Amino acid sequence: MDWGNVTAEDLIDALREVDWSSPPRPISEFFARFTFPRSSAKWNSRLKCNLYYYRTNYFIMIVFILALGFLRRPLAIVAASLTALSIAFLNDSFAGTFSEKVTRTVRQFSPHMAAKMRPPLTPVIRGRPSAKRAIYICGRPRWVFVLVFSSVSFMLWFISCGLLTVLWSLAFGLLATLLHASFRTPNLKARLNTFREEFRAVWRNYSEL
Numbered sequence: 001m002d003w004g005n006v007t008a009e010d011l012i013d014a015l016r017e018v019d020w021s022s023p024p025r026p027i028s029e030f031f032a033r034f035t036f037p038r039s040s041a042k043w044n045s046r047l048k049c050n051l052y053y054y055r056t057n058y059f060i061m062i063v064f065i066l067a068l069g070f071l072r073r074p075l076a077i078v079a080a081s082l083t084a085l086s087i088a089f090l091n092d093s094f095a096g097t098f099s100e101k102v103t104r105t106v107r108q109f110s111p112h113m114a115a116k117m118r119p120p121l122t123p124v125i126r127g128r129p130s131a132k133r134a135i136y137i138c139g140r141p142r143w144v145f146v147l148v149f150s151s152v153s154f155m156l157w158f159i160s161c162g163l164l165t166v167l168w169s170l171a172f173g174l175l176a177t178l179l180h181a182s183f184r185t186p187n188l189k190a191r192l193n194t195f196r197e198e199f200r201a202v203w204r205n206y207s208e209l
Helices: 008-017 040-053 055-069 074-089 092-107 110-115 142-160 165-182 188-207
Strands: none
Touching: 008 040, 008 092, 040 055, 040 142, 055 074, 055 142, 055 165, 074 165, 092 110
């Protein structure tokens, strides 16, 4: 896959639709080989490839840095968790998996309530959905959960007086991610796995038609 031709919008769409449940890459591979990019085009391609391939490692690293910044602020740790959860809801795979697990748990206690948590049916015209499939969480549009969790996390940030600390921690985490993605040399395994995940995503979208 030629990452030099992938735009930032395409990368964001790919990260939003890809399955994030895959385990992180091994530490020995994550810190294996670093080289300086020979040109801006090589750096651009390397940055996009590493951000996609090591996405789980970067997410864990940022959360870990945020946790270190709030060891003495338990309320801020809860706020960071809610913020991370609201961001994770933007991923289609995570939102669908979360909704399905919550619905199954509720079904054990109240099947009637679980039936109300099912997403509405998408109308089909000539064998294809009439529009792009909307994402629902527990029977409600995704934006409702993102708005609620974001609002609660913002209030907790304000109450815990840790907003400045989280900004510094987040800036440090993003800087560490940028440096690693810029100097970590993409290997053949990264390119092959990226191609497989892209093929699975295309096949999954085709099977839903």
